[in-house]
Amino acid sequence: MKRHGRTTFGPVCGLLALGLIGCGTAEDAPTPGAEAPLGASHAALTVYEQAALDTANTSTSCTPLANFYWEIGNGAxxxxxxxxxxGVSATTVMPIASASKWLYxxxxxxxxxxxxxxxxxKKRLNFTSGYIDENTTLCGDAGTTVSDCYGPAYKDVSYRPLQNGRYFYNGGHLQKLALDDIGAxxxxxxxxxxxxxxxxxxxxLPESDSDVAPAGGFSGSAAHYRVFLMKLINNQYELSSKLTVDSVPAWDGGPSVSYTPWTASQAYYGLGHWIEGETVNGxxxxxxxxxxGAYGxxxxxxxxxxRYMLLARNRQFGGQAEGEKSRTCAQAIRKAYELGVPQP
Known part of the structure; x- marks a missing residue:
């Protein structure tokens, strides 16, 4: 039977706003053996895959989530x-809500x-521009343009000068960006x-009428989104090497943070995406x-x-808490997969 090895990579450094980030090492997940390809039978699972499966089915982080699809992969x-x-597979198309932000x-x-x-x-991309949505009406009517979505019938984005330079999690920043760039x-x-x-x-990615809301209106499947993540880690985008640049504090109570839905510990926000982390030795x-995304x-x-990872599920009535639930479950499964130990 093929043994599983681990490859240790060198230090990974991210210099974020205020110089608060240190350098850590990232450990590659074990490569599944030839005897356990993707989609293998239960009997053929490796100890790492079995631990991930057990965690998905029994962990307290995952059992409340009903049906979902979880995937881990690399650049290949x-x-x-x-x-x-x-009912949920790699090709199930669903609204991805705020996962749209990273794509746009x-x-x-x-x-x-x-x-x-x-x-x-850059300030619109890291949500410090002062442009805020006045309401959450989705721009889902056929024939609507990005410019229409920006207006009073839908998002009604306005500029709030007192929020300029402060972090305010809101789609208005990207809506303003799209208005000026692809408004028609x-x-x-x-x-x-x-x-x-x-x-x-x-x-x-498939088209939908709500795509004119680039901060939260896209739809897609895990298979659609996987392509973006693979290209991102294969250095095929401008953003690939810029995932920590222009980042700002984004946790509740952080400096110059007006509003954030982040409920875990410290986090930052970069160009259209969250930057997760943990405190090691202070x-x-x-x-x-x-x-x-708000639907999970x-x-x-x-x-x-x-490495990339996806957890795809679609709650009919979403909220920021649903995204956090998916994050907690997905990370528990990933940890089980890397360690070969089911997570509680």
Whole structure:
């Protein structure tokens, strides 16, 4: 039987705002043996895969989540996947809510080139621009444009000067960015938002009328999103090497934080995505990057950029808590997979 080894990578350093991030080491997850390919029978599972499966089925972090699909992979593709329950697979299309933010930010930076981004553009990408949605009405009507979505019938984005320079988690920042860049584009048909996104990311995300809300209106499957994550860790995007740049404190009570839904410990926000971490010996260290959606869709890339992970589920009535539930479950499964020990 093939043995499983671990490859230890060198220090991973992220210099974030205020110089609060230290350097950590990232350990590669075990590579599944040839006797246990993706989708193997239960009897063929390795100890690592069995631990992940047991955690998905019995962990207190995962049992309340009903049906979901979990996947871990690297730059070459999926390594192991768990479809828990029925009705959710790698190809199940669902609204991904705030997971849209990472896609749009990636496409925007790809389009402009990071070196060409103005200060105001960076502030919209890291949610410190002062542009805030006045309501949460989804721009899902056929024929709606990005410009329409920005207006009073839908998002009604306004500029609040007192919030300029402060972190305020809200889709208005990206809506303003899209208004100025792709304002005439629609959700479906000729000159759609997704045509623009897919052309820049090399993805095949499906069109929907709500795509004109680039901070939360996209739909897709784990298989669709996987392509973005793989290209991200394969250094195929401008954003690939910029996951920690222009980041700002984003935790409750953090400096210059006006509003955040982040309920865990310390975190930062970069260009359209969360920067997760943990405190080791008194120093906060990056552990990964993510963009959880309100209906439970959770994409993640580790700090070393050699692993990605997805948890796909679709709660009909979402909220920021659903994204946090998915994050907690997904990370428990990942830990079980890496250690070969089921997590409680």
């Amino acid at each position: 593709g999926p390594l192991y996947a768990i479809p828990r329950g029925s 930010a990636g496409a925007y930076v790809q389009s402009k080139g990071y070196a060409n981004l103005a200060v105001d553009e 584009r629609k959700g479906t048909g000729l000159m759609s938002v997704m045509d623009w996104i897919n052309a820049r990311l090399g993805t095949t 120093v906060w260290t990056v552990t990964g990057h993510s963009s959880a 869709f959770y994409p993640w890339v580790n700090a070393a950029r050699n």
